[in-house]
Amino acid sequence: MDRIQMVDLKSQYLKLKDDIDNEIQKVLESTAFINGPQVKEFASALNNFQGSQCTITCGNGTDALQIAMMALDFKPGKEVIVPAFTYVATVEVIALLHLKPIFIDVDPDTFNLDMDQLEGKITKDTAGIVPVHLYGQCADMESIMKIAGSHNISVIEDSAQALGSVFAFADGNTFKAGTMGHIGTTSFFPSKNLGCYGDGGAIFTNDAELGEKIRMIANHGQKMKYYHDVVGVNSRLDTLQAAVLKAKLRYLDEYAIARNKVATYYDEKFKGIEGVLVPHRSKKSTHVFHQYTVKVENGQRDALSSYLLSKGIPTMIYYPLPLHLQKAYRGFGFKEGDFPIAERLCNEVISLPIHTEITAEMSKYIADSVIDFFD
Ligand SMILES: *Cc1c(COP(=O)(O)O)cnc(C)c1O
Numbered sequence: 001m002d003r004i005q006m007v008d009l010k011s012q013y014l015k016l017k018d019d020i021d022n023e024i025q026k027v028l029e030s031t032a033f034i035n036g037p038q039v040k041e042f043a044s045a046l047n048n049f050q051g052s053q054c055t056i057t058c059g060n061g062t063d064a065l066q067i068a069m070m071a072l073d074f075k076p077g078k079e080v081i082v083p084a085f086t087y088v089a090t091v092e093v094i095a096l097l098h099l100k101p102i103f104i105d106v107d108p109d110t111f112n113l114d115m116d117q118l119e120g121k122i123t124k125d126t127a128g129i130v131p132v133h134l135y136g137q138c139a140d141m142e143s144i145m146k147i148a149g150s151h152n153i154s155v156i157e158d159s160a161q162a163l164g165s166v167f168a169f170a171d172g173n174t175f176k177a178g179t180m181g182h183i184g185t186t187s188f189f190p191s192k193n194l195g196c197y198g199d200g201g202a203i204f205t206n207d208a209e210l211g212e213k214i215r216m217i218a219n220h221g222q223k224m225k226y227y228h229d230v231v232g233v234n235s236r237l238d239t240l241q242a243a244v245l246k247a248k249l250r251y252l253d254e255y256a257i258a259r260n261k262v263a264t265y266y267d268e269k270f271k272g273i274e275g276v277l278v279p280h281r282s283k284k285s286t287h288v289f290h291q292y293t294v295k296v297e298n299g300q301r302d303a304l305s306s307y308l309l310s311k312g313i314p315t316m317i318y319y320p321l322p323l324h325l326q327k328a329y330r331g332f333g334f335k336e337g338d339f340p341i342a343e344r345l346c347n348e349v350i351s352l353p354i355h356t357e358i359t360a361e362m363s364k365y366i367a368d369s370v371i372d373f374f375d
Helices: 009-030 037-050 061-071 089-096 115-121 141-151 208-218 239-249 252-270 301-310 327-332 340-348 360-374
Strands: 054-058 079-083 100-104 126-129 154-158 166-168 174-176 183-187 201-205 222-224 292-296 349-352
Touching: 009 037, 009 239, 037 054, 037 201, 037 239, 054 061, 054 208, 061 089, 061 154, 061 183, 061 201, 061 208, 079 089, 089 100, 089 327, 100 115, 100 327, 115 141, 126 141, 141 154, 201 208, 208 222, 252 292, 252 360, 292 340, 301 349, 301 360, 340 349
Parallel strands: 079 100, 079 126, 126 154, 154 183
Antiparallel strands: 054 201, 166 174, 183 201, 292 349
């Protein structure tokens, strides 16, 4: 058996090698490293995949969030509601734009925004809500959009971990992650479900006017070269990355199926283990299993992690410390005990290897090792 990894980008590349090498070679020959035709081609293919009106590519998923907040004109001092349990990027751009993060606790089962707490956090200063579709499953977008709509607040969906996931509204209509909010963002960091070979990101909106503004902000605030209408940033998906993504996008649904197969297998194997809670499946959203994250009760999480490591199985903790307790964000005035679920999850969650290249032999070895630990 090959070495088990959290992600196996090498084996994944080898399967698509001819395709990808060919796409990269074309870019090298053309030397159109910035804004080459592949950037538009990929954006258009992704736009189709998403069923979105506008797709604007950019430099990375963090930039995507910042550009979204700039395009929605979130003014300094305004409040943005974000989950306390997520990756730092969301709160980072809030702080950079001199906005105020208003953390909210997450649902202990779905790891997404706790709907019971959302409306109570809205004030006259609230500019927006940023739901994060954590680990690959959509937050309750129907409720979020309803609440946001009734208060006239913008919603930016952070879909960095959930590209390809599908959410169903009560009326039966379905939408891809990133296309339900006023703006959606995603990341093509190599380990994401659709990863490039460097940094990359994209922004989605169904509002054509907003789309134009996003495009302008991502490009130095200009529509015409050297004429700058608004203050912007320089955030581009480079042509080589677009070429790689163009080749890989064709496999994104297949990748989600492969990840789900492993997840279903783990679910079955772990069903009977006391003290291990497998990921909750939302009835409204499909799951693309960016991570397969279980909760380990009774303070056993770190011991399980060490045990698995001793058997050659890597694991990761996403995330070990909630945002409101991070040193950089202490200044916003939150303290220990403010978000008990987020704090508890940081001690209980552990993500097991799940990726597109895991063999049946590997997943069996991983699952059996987890079972062995609890025996
Ligand atoms: C990866 C990630 C980002 C940031 O993406 P980068 O491309 O690394 O900037 C933002 N939010 C979430 C939830 C992520 O997982």
